[in-house]
Amino acid sequence: MSDQPVLSLEAVTLRYGDRVILENGYGVFPRNSVCALTGASGSGKSTLLRTFCRMNDALPGFVVEGTVSVLGQDIYNGPVDEYTLRRRVGLIFQKPCMFPKSIYHNVVFGLRHHLSEKKSEFPERAEQALKKAFLWNEVKDRLDDPAPTLSQGQQQRLAIARTLAVDPEILLMDEPTSALDPKSARAIEELILSLKSRHTIVWVTHQVEQARRTADCILRMENRTLRVDNGQPI
Numbered sequence: 082m083s084d085q086p087v088l089s090l091e092a093v094t095l096r097y098g099d100r101v102i103l104e105n106g107y108g109v110f111p112r113n114s115v116c117a118l119t120g121a122s123g124s125g126k127s128t129l130l131r132t133f134c135r136m137n138d139a140l141p142g143f144v145v146e147g148t149v150s151v152l153g154q155d156i157y158n159g160p161v162d163e164y165t166l167r168r169r170v171g172l173i174f175q176k177p178c179m180f181p182k183s184i185y186h187n188v189v190f191g192l193r194h195h196l197s198e199k200k201s202e203f204p205e206r207a208e209q210a211l212k213k214a215f216l217w218n219e220v221k222d223r224l225d226d227p228a229p230t231l232s233q234g235q236q237q238r239l240a241i242a243r244t245l246a247v248d249p250e251i252l253l254m255d256e257p258t259s260a261l262d263p264k265s266a267r268a269i270e271e272l273i274l275s276l277k278s279r280h281t282i283v284w285v286t287h288q289v290e291q292a293r294r295t296a297d298c299i300l301r302m303e304n305r306t307l308r309v310d311n312g313q314p315i
């Protein structure tokens with residue numbers, strides 16, 4: 082079971098109407114690995130990333146052909162509990178989305194939806210998630226402050242903590258450092274490296290050096306194909 086790829090693509094074509102984004106793509110993403118997804122603007126990185134958690138479903142014309150497997154389940158054919166999928170696959174965006182509420186409220190937001198019956202555990206879970214996101218020491222004395230008062234880098238780590246609080250096996254990150262200063266970006270890189278012992282991570286980055294520093298594999302989207310960085314199809 083543990084050798085089974087956590088994410089895989091088999092003969093996958095993704096398109097918006099007639100516009101093909103990926104054609105007959107293959108790929109495997111091993112457990113506890115960090116894969117960086119690179120490619121030119123518009124090559125389809127975000128589309129592919131969102132495909133792994135069915136976040137494109139509502140986009141007009143979006144079509145998936147082939148087999149996209151997540152944790153052993155073909156998520157586009159047959160019954161899928163999207164609620165469970167969203168808990169097991171966390172998506173982190175380029176710009177952290179903060180609710181105009183306290184830091185604490187933001188961390189436990191997902192817990193309220195996914196584990197509402199375990200409310201007594203929320204403070205402990207929030208603390209653990211903030212520690213994993215390397216944010217605890219900076220916010221432990223101000224958990225009731227509004228989250229938007231944090232810096233951009235702190236807000237991105239808070240968004241990651243909110244995702245970690247529900248303990249997803251997979252973390253998908255769409256350019257999580259692009260809106261950050263270099264120091265905050267390095268903090269996110271360190272964080273990604275620290276998380277791979279417990280999570281499988283796919284992250285989109287435009288920066289080749291950043292990908293090299295963090296990733297076990299670097300994949301490139303180009304001309305409707307997905308290739309490893311040395312140009313070979315995977």
Ligand SMILES: Nc1ncnc2c1ncn2[C@@H]1O[C@H](COP(=O)(O)OP(=O)(O)OP(=O)(O)O)[C@@H](O)[C@H]1O
Nearest residue numbers: 097102120121122123124125126127128129140141
């Ligand atoms: N909802 C949509 N409907 C139609 N086409 C779309 C839609 N979303 C994206 N596209 C097109 O799909 C292609 C891939 O877009 P996507 O955002 O996945 O690329 P990307 O590699 O993530 O780009 P960037 O690096 O600029 O964020 C682009 O040509 C884009 O215009």
